[in-house]
Every structure is written in structure tokens, then in C-alpha cells.
Amino acid sequence: MSTILRRQILRKCNGMDIPLVGFAPADRWNDPPFEPWVPEAFRPASVFPGTKTVIVIGFPVSLPIVDTAPSIWYHELYRTVNAELDSCGYRIATFLTEKGYPSVWVPRDGYGSIGVLKEKPIAFFSHRHAAYCAGLGNFGLNNMLLTPQYGPRVRFTSILTTAEFPTDWVLEEPLCTRCQRCVKVCPVSAVQKGGYPRELTDKTACAIRSEELLQRFLSPCGCCIKVCPVGKDREQYGRVDVKMYDEKNPDFKQYRSTRDHVRSYGSQ
Template sequence: MEQQLKEALLEKCREMEIPLVGVANVELWEKPRFHPWIPEEFHPQSIYPEARSAIVIGLPVTLPVLETSPSIYYRELYKTVNNLLDQYTYRLSNFLTEKGYPSIFIPRDGYGSIKVLLDNPVAFFSHRHAAFLAGLGNFGVNNTILTPGYGPRVRFGTILTTAELEPDNIIEKQLCNHCMRCVRMCPSNTLEEKDYPEGITDKKACASFSDELNKREISPCGICIKVCPIGEDRKTYGREDASMYEKKDKFKDYHRAWEHVRSYGGK
């Protein structure tokens, strides 16, 4: 019965054109994978005590649009992906509930604004850790989940369900190649050349820079995920050479296009 339910769920995701889906048993949160691990109050059962499984979906962030960041173009893409994640996780939670397995969706962010993060840079649930435990990817130096298909260029949403679904395997092979391009190009000097979680040094610096961009109506930043060389999407779009973001003379046409987009639509 559980296998049939998971197959029905995956078919529903295919119908909705959701490219990334993974499942984790909620008990995985109780077994620390690295230090520091997620405090108990952020575990799925602390949010929905009846939860038995976490379903994580991922939607890609289109690389050629992201490359214009920070820009109004990327801002609109970010908003679009977020809205779709909320809609899809809501619909999937209802799909499972109607089949007799009460379920809830977790909003993609879980905080009111960047200014809230300046005071307390934590949301009530981590989709990134859920994606890791659901076998969709693993952490890079830039504090994001890297996936084989899209590198860190993915936004995640989560459904907590009472159904005990077959979990997916965690990806054990480290995807980050430690090129440190995200460290070098971070405009707020948030990162250090260390593995996650030690690599993230100043969450408030990142939030402060996003707040400044938000005042100009061109947030979020997105630079650390656009310069990452990991992901099959780089091949799809002919962007295998990730040095293109640093070498303006060699990639003049690209930089000219990005500067054109950045010159309009924001403050």
C-alpha cells in the first residue's frame, strides 16, 4: 500500500512537472549527520507531531536569468518559483490528505521579511536539511544544497505527512568540488574556505546585503549560486566554464547582456 501511494505521489509530481522529489523518514532528524545539527524544536515532529515522512520537492532556478543577478529579472524569477512551490506543496498535501493520509505543507521561506532575519536569521524549518535527508543533494561551502542536475540553483518546498513512505537514500558522494568561487565572489564576505557548516561565518552580513538590495528592489543576491560550477544545467545552457563571471574580456557579450538587464527595473 505504501509503495502504491509513493508511486501515485511521484506520478502526480510528474503531471505537475516537478523535476525533483525526495522522501525522508522523520526519524532521520534524530540522528545527527554533522555538527552542529538541527535542534529538536526544528524537527518535523516538533511542527507536526503526527508526521511520519517528509516529502521534498525542488524547482530549478533558470541559470541564464540568474546570471543577471542582482536584477529585477532574477527577483521576478525568484518570486515566481517561490509562488509555485507554495502552490505545489499545498496541492500535494491535499492530494495525500484526500487519500486518507493527513498532510500539511511548509511555506518555502517561513519568515516575514529580510529585516526579520537581521534580528533572528533563522526560519522555523530548514528545507535545505530536509532536501539533504531526502536524497536530493548535499551541502556545499556556500551553505546551500548542491544537486546533480542543477547544482545549488534549486528552491525547495516540503510536505509533512502521516504516511510512512519508502525513504530515498542520502547522497553520500560530496558534490562540492571546493573551487571556492562562491567564497571569492561573495559581495558581503560571508563565506570562508571551509566545509559546511563551518564555512558560513556571518549570516547577518548576507541578510544585510539582501536588505540593501531589497531597498533597490533587486533582491535577492544569488551570486554564490550562479557562479557555482556544479550541475548539469551548466551543460544544458552552454555554461561549462564557470570562470565566465570573472573574465569580462573573454566573455564580453555575456557581460554586456547582464549589465543591460541590471541597468533597468530597479533603483
């Protein structure tokens, strides 16, 4: 178990400006913390036999841009963050493999098209569960992994490695306030009141909406992550009060005017 290697990885991540990094022992998947849990074929040691640790990295999606979603601005941000995640994940896995610890990166999504997801809305590995196991956050009503730093406005990727590291504790204190804003705002009623994992989202309804938005260069939807009150990013950007999304609130006017302006250009 290498503390030195952990420090090297953290330094490397720091050099790549990655704000969130967590380490999970692969055997944590074998002790389900809730049900339904990740089926065996989706666990790290099944996907890459010999995995000892899963390193999860996360990049935020900037709140003011998500606030314009669905929009071309968020569409471009999503693509940029995805590219960064994949590139950094690949580099970390290559670094570890070259050091003598065979490792692989898992792409941040892992599907060919929304059409594929409409048939089967599941990927071969779940980064949300990996981020949970690596202590980066816990699940919210919107089925997203909420983090103290960015609430659900963060995207992840994972590196499966045969190296053993000192790992992080799971974050036990629930972050979700169960305010129901994500449930109410969803334009296709895909988010269920009960939340993860008891009642799952209507993945197909969400995927169909995503497909429609993609044709107009407006995907992904992003509504259920924009309205979440959790996350220090709300303070960073001076948008703590989520009443800004309520029509009767004085701040709504500015929010709507920016959102409508951005939405008027670069998409259909």
C-alpha cells in the same frame, strides 16, 4: 508503507512539472550525520507531531537569469518559483490529507521580512536539511544544498506527512569541488572558507545586503549560486566553463554586456 502511494505522488509531481522529488523518513533527523545538526524543536516530528515522512520538492532557478543577478529578472524569477513551490506543496499536502493521511506543507521560506531575519536569521523548519535527508543533494561551501541536476540553483519546499513511504538514500558522494568561487565572489564576505557546517555563513551580513537590494527591487543577491560549477544545468545552457565570470576570459564580455543591459532597466 505504500509503494502505490509513492507512485501516485510521483505521478502527481510529474503532472505539475516538478523535476526534483525526494522522500525522507522523519526519524532520519534523530541520527545527526554531522554537527551542528538541526535542533530538536526544528525537526519534522516536533513541527508536526505524527510525521512519518518528509516529501521534498525542488524547482530550478534558470542559470541564464541567475547570471544577471542581482537584477529585476532574477527578482521576478525568485517570486515566480516561490509561488509555484508553495502552491504545489500545498496541493500535495491537501491530496494526502484527503486520502486519509494528515499532512501539512511548510512554506518555502517562512519569514515576514528581512528586518525579522536581521534580528533572528532562522526559520522554524529547514528545507536544506530536509532536501539533504531526502537524498536530493549535499552541502556546498556556499552553505547551499547542491544537487547533481542544478547545483545550488534550486529552491525547495517540504510536505510533512503521516503517511509512510519507501524512502530515498542520502547522497553520500560530495558534490562541492571546493573551488572557492562562492567565497571569493560574495560582495560582503559572508561565505566562509570552511563551508557548511563547520563555519557558518555570516547570515546577518547576507541579510543586510539582501535588504539593501530589496529596496532597489534587486534582491536576492544570488552571486554565490551563480558561480558554482556544479550542476547539469550548466551543460543544458552551454555555460559549463565558469571562467566566463573572469574578467580576462573572452566569454566575459558577452556575460557582462547582457548582465549590464538587464540591470539597466526595471530596478534602481
